[in-house]
Amino acid sequence: AQKITQTQPGMFVQEKEAVTLDCTYDTSDPSYGLFWYKQPSSGEMIFLIYQGSYDQQNATEGRYSLNFQKARKSANLVISASQLGDSAMYFCAMREGSTNAGKSTFGDGTTLTVKP
């Protein structure tokens, strides 16, 4: 089974609007971390936000917030007030507890296009 599923190959959003990028995950490990990364067309992957499985509150970093629904195993990324520079590929990733401590598994990504 896919460990990380991103069901939206492409998304469009109007500049200044908010957008939600979906991510569901599959693990039996009670300890895990969830990450979102942005990959612009230039190629370099950039870390955006992190959520730990035991964190009580949803993570926020500036315009980015993570809608963490543990029972549903979903970790959606919300970008508020979209900017043209947000156009990029976005990847959800998971690192599972101590058994695979260093290894992150990535989804296939969502391409976000911000329209002026």
Add this chain to the structure above:
Amino acid sequence: GAGVSQTPSNKVTEKGKYVELRCDPISGHTALYWYRQSLGQGPEFLIYFQGTGAADDSGLPNDRFFAVRPEGSVSTLKIQRTERGDSAVYLCASSFQANTGELFFGEGSRLTVL
């Protein structure tokens, strides 16, 4: 430099040749990772090092692929007898420790096997 550095940025080779890809991680980062990314897909894990030792090499596709990190800093990914299917962007990342924190990625090495 301040970030993860990968060389070469582009490599074109012929089927059957040997290739080396180099990664220089962020100073002080003990964990180093190699991923492979094909067009339109997410990064696929290959191997990671904690210090000098390969802590998990379960993602290496076959014995043509090998990676080393002899002094716990720079790493080299080695591919023998390259095949057309090896064509991809090879990403290197580092982190302060293996089980905490985010990954810091380099710009990748694009390998094309003709």
